[in-house]
Amino acid sequence: MTPSTSPEPVLAVDGTPLKTKLARALMVRRIRALGLTLPLLAFLFAAFIIPVLLFLWQGVHDDTYARYMLHSTPVLEAWDGVSEPTEAMYAALQKDLVQARKDKTIGKVATRVNRELPGGRSLFTSSARKAARLEAPYREAMIDLKPAWGRLETWQALRVAAARYTPAYLATSVDLKYRGDGSIRRQDEKRRIHLTLFWRTAEISALVTIFCLLLGYPVAYLLSNLPARRSNLLLILVLLPFWTSILVRTTAWVAILQGNGVLNDLFVAFGMVNEDGRFSMIYNRTGTLVAMTHILLPFMILPLYAVMRTIPKAYVQAAHSLGANGWVAFWRVYFPQTLAGVGAGVVLVFILATGYYITPALVGGQDGQMISNLIDFHMRRSLNWPLAAAMGFVLLVLVMFLYWLYDRVSGIDRMRLG
Amino acid sequence: MRLFALFLAAGTWLAASGALAGDLTVVSWGGPYTQSQVEAYHKPWTARTGHRVLSEDYSGGLSEIKSQVMAGNVTWDVVDIEAAEGLLGCDEGLLEEIDPAVLPPAPDGTPAEQDFPEGAISPCMIGHVVASMVFAYDRDRLSPGPTTIRDFFDLEKFPGRRGMRRSPKAVLEMALVADGVLPDQVYEVLATPEGVNRAFVRLDSIKEQVVWWEASSHATQLLADGEVVMSMAYNGRIFDASELEGRSLAIVWDAQVLEIGHWAIVKGAPNRDLALDYIAFASKPENMAVQASWISYAPVRHTASEMIGSHHSNPELDMRPHMPTWPDNLKTVVWQDVEFWADYLDELNERFNAWLAEG
Numbered sequence: 001m002t003p004s005t006s007p008e009p010v011l012a013v014d015g016t017p018l019k020t021k022l023a024r025a026l027m028v029r030r031i032r033a034l035g036l037t038l039p040l041l042a043f044l045f046a047a048f049i050i051p052v053l054l055f056l057w058q059g060v061h062d063d064t065y066a067r068y069m070l071h072s073t074p075v076l077e078a079w080d081g082v083s084e085p086t087e088a089m090y091a092a093l094q095k096d097l098v099q100a101r102k103d104k105t106i107g108k109v110a111t112r113v114n115r116e117l118p119g120g121r122s123l124f125t126s127s128a129r130k131a132a133r134l135e136a137p138y139r140e141a142m143i144d145l146k147p148a149w150g151r152l153e154t155w156q157a158l159r160v161a162a163a164r165y166t167p168a169y170l171a172t173s174v175d176l177k178y179r180g181d182g183s184i185r186r187q188d189e190k191r192r193i194h195l196t197l198f199w200r201t202a203e204i205s206a207l208v209t210i211f212c213l214l215l216g217y218p219v220a221y222l223l224s225n226l227p228a229r230r231s232n233l234l235l236i237l238v239l240l241p242f243w244t245s246i247l248v249r250t251t252a253w254v255a256i257l258q259g260n261g262v263l264n265d266l267f268v269a270f271g272m273v274n275e276d277g278r279f280s281m282i283y284n285r286t287g288t289l290v291a292m293t294h295i296l297l298p299f300m301i302l303p304l305y306a307v308m309r310t311i312p313k314a315y316v317q318a319a320h321s322l323g324a325n326g327w328v329a330f331w332r333v334y335f336p337q338t339l340a341g342v343g344a345g346v347v348l349v350f351i352l353a354t355g356y357y358i359t360p361a362l363v364g365g366q367d368g369q370m371i372s373n374l375i376d377f378h379m380r381r382s383l384n385w386p387l388a389a390a391m392g393f394v395l396l397v398l399v400m401f402l403y404w405l406y407d408r409v410s411g412i413d414r415m416r417l418g
Numbered sequence: 419m420r421l422f423a424l425f426l427a428a429g430t431w432l433a434a435s436g437a438l439a440g441d442l443t444v445v446s447w448g449g450p451y452t453q454s455q456v457e458a459y460h461k462p463w464t465a466r467t468g469h470r471v472l473s474e475d476y477s478g479g480l481s482e483i484k485s486q487v488m489a490g491n492v493t494w495d496v497v498d499i500e501a502a503e504g505l506l507g508c509d510e511g512l513l514e515e516i517d518p519a520v521l522p523p524a525p526d527g528t529p530a531e532q533d534f535p536e537g538a539i540s541p542c543m544i545g546h547v548v549a550s551m552v553f554a555y556d557r558d559r560l561s562p563g564p565t566t567i568r569d570f571f572d573l574e575k576f577p578g579r580r581g582m583r584r585s586p587k588a589v590l591e592m593a594l595v596a597d598g599v600l601p602d603q604v605y606e607v608l609a610t611p612e613g614v615n616r617a618f619v620r621l622d623s624i625k626e627q628v629v630w631w632e633a634s635s636h637a638t639q640l641l642a643d644g645e646v647v648m649s650m651a652y653n654g655r656i657f658d659a660s661e662l663e664g665r666s667l668a669i670v671w672d673a674q675v676l677e678i679g680h681w682a683i684v685k686g687a688p689n690r691d692l693a694l695d696y697i698a699f700a701s702k703p704e705n706m707a708v709q710a711s712w713i714s715y716a717p718v719r720h721t722a723s724e725m726i727g728s729h730h731s732n733p734e735l736d737m738r739p740h741m742p743t744w745p746d747n748l749k750t751v752v753w754q755d756v757e758f759w760a761d762y763l764d765e766l767n768e769r770f771n772a773w774l775a776e777g
Contacts, residue, residue: 104511106509107508107509107510107511108510108511110509111506111509111510114760114761114764115764118761118762118764118765119609119761119762121509121760121761122757122760122761190773191768191772192772193768193771193772193775196775197771197775200775258643258645259579259643259644259645260643260644260645261643283629283630283645361632362632362633362636365629365630366625366628366630367774367775369771369774369775374771377767380478380479380480380481381478381479381480381503381763382506382763382764382767383480383481383484383506383507383510384764385484
């Protein structure tokens with residue numbers, strides 16, 4: 001924007017070109033606006049983004065072994081993972097075992113190894129107790145102590161454990177086994193569980209989203225078309241369960257759906273089933289679907305309601321006056337205008353559903369478990385945080401992918417919460 | 419990792435409770451169980467030392483302890499912990515070591531170490547109570563009722579749904595005993611792939627009729643609702659329901675799986691010395707016997723078992739036959755092998771969940 005190429009620039013009172021002045025003013029306003037959002041951005045960054053990234057980092061970085069087993073780590077790294085373990089490797093490990101027992105770090109190391117080698121924990125702790133008394137040659141002495149030391153798989157597991165950066169946890173979280181010789185195979189058939197659960201999580205979340213949409217759409221329509229006084233009353237009915245504890249709502253469903261519950265009693269009373277034919281509607285997938293749909297319903301209704309309220313009635317009236325029947329007027333004129341709310345509700349419900357674990361834990365029974373229940377197990381029970389992080393990462397990628405897909409299909413910018 | 423600890427520190431700082439210096443925080447499982455500890459240990463200990471006890475509830479696991487220790491902001495002192503998790507916590511350096519010398523001898527002079535069963539004292543944990551995973555049934559629905567663990571796995575003799583804990587722990591042990599494995603050989607068998615298969619084949623035979631529960635309160639609920647005809651449950655829950663609330667539930671002690679509840683001190687606990695004093699106080703046989711008048715979990719110490727009397731609310735209710743360690747109840751019993759579960763929990767849990775998902 002050099003003055004020579006443009007026609008006579010408009011000048012402000014003080015002689016600077018008006019365009020520059022305008023740009024400067026806009027810039028100041030932008031910085032001010034940014035300044036106002038800065039606290040929130042900083043808060044999000046510090047309290048959400050960094051912790052999440054740091055936690056995910058654990059899924060690929062684990063230096064427990066390398067930190068405490070100083071002698072055997074370099075030897076294991078240098079080993080090719082297939083040839084017979086050498087005496088030098090046994091000697092280094094013996095040294096480390098003695099040291100780790102002295103430093104009381106053997107438990108941490110043993111827990112790490114156990115994740116690669118079931119039974120590795122007691123192999124390590126019991127060998128460490130006796131390691132100081134062993135004499136060279138260490139190979140024979142250690143195999144004598146525990147025959148497991150003579151097996152190649154033991155050493156391959158150690159090699160995996162010794163690596164600071166490891167794909168082992170990520171591999172486990174998608175039912176693969178990263179082995180000490182660098183190869184990746186499928187997990188033993190009887191232990192494949194993660195992919196099943198990821199798939200089931202996606203499936204249940206999708207079904208819950210569909211049910212929420214089917215049930216929530218008419219309710220939101222009703223809400224937005226009633227006179228304010230009555231719609232406010234109805235809105236409270238939608239919000240009331242929203243303010244009730246999830247636990248209470250879930251157990252209420254148990255009381256309603258169980259074998260001797262309210263619903264089955266009604267069926268029997270009306271002769272729809274006999275006493276022995278009571279339906280199993282809880283402690284299975286049905287129970288999970290019903291309870292989750294109910295709990296997540298407000299997240300669908302509220303964005304739909306917010307969008308529908310802003311749609312002028314005149315459009316549908318105009319469609320009718322131009323000859324459209326009820327269905328056409330709804331499908332061609334009304335529905336497209338609510339798409340923004342549908343998008344918001346669908347994304348909200350689906351993403352919330354993928355992370356649910358209290359409800360499936362309580363009413364899921366055998367086939368209503370989701371991946372978050374397993375993450376919870378590793379966070380609290382087995383303390384295998386790296387594996388939990390790896391599963392969380394896979395889940396995050398899955399959700400991101402679906403979010404991207406949604407963006408491609410219907411456009412995030414069209415999504416509106418009101 | 420340091421950075422992660424820093425963020426954890428910020429998180430726990432925000433969540434820090436209002437404990438004053440000199441208040442001992444004791445964390446336990448809640449409900450009637452915590453109540454029994456309040457009556458038997460907290461109140462008399464406060465009366466003796468003048469220090470308040472802050473009682474907190476948790477649902478087991480180590481994640482809170484790990485977060486506090488990693489963040490260097492420990493607010494819990496004493497934790498009532500499951501043995502397998504205590505072992506893991508000790509390995510991971512999350513728990514203080516406890517010198518067994520603090521434990522008081524029995525009134526008759528027996529040194530503490532001889533008064534505790536084998537394995538109840540370990541580097542970071544002092545056992546205090548014996549709880550049992552049994553199976554129970556509703557006498558109104560089944561009569562004559564089941565008498566052995568085989569009956570639990572016999573759908574022809576006793577049709578109807580069964581409640582089981584959704585965890586390989588105790589479930590696999592019971593399945594093997596029902597399959598004819600001697601109780602004291604269960605873990606040897608379970609350490610072999612054939613043994614694991616054998617347990618799952620046995621479970622297959624009732625799988626379709628099983629209702630899986632997770633929270634232990636859920637088991638009694640399932641029985642009370644008539645959702646199942648029999649269910650695995652902790653014996654204390656069944657005792658409360660049958661003896662105190664008057665429900666017609668009965669326990670089958672055959673193949674009960676016994677586990678010991680432990681005291682542990684969180685690494686870097688703010689009141690470490692008080693915590694030791696509290697544990698020593700709670701380990702006195704006479705105090706353990708008081709707890710046994712509130713709940714039907716047995717004191718760990720041999721001499722304490724001999725002091726068990728009647729229920730605190732009803733002098734006619736003798737607590738002894740309701741204890742898992744009562745001789746009549748001990749005929750076939752599996753003592754939970756903590757080392758075994760520390761080794762194989764992850765593997766068997768994957769296998770168990772995969773088996774559940776097979777449909």
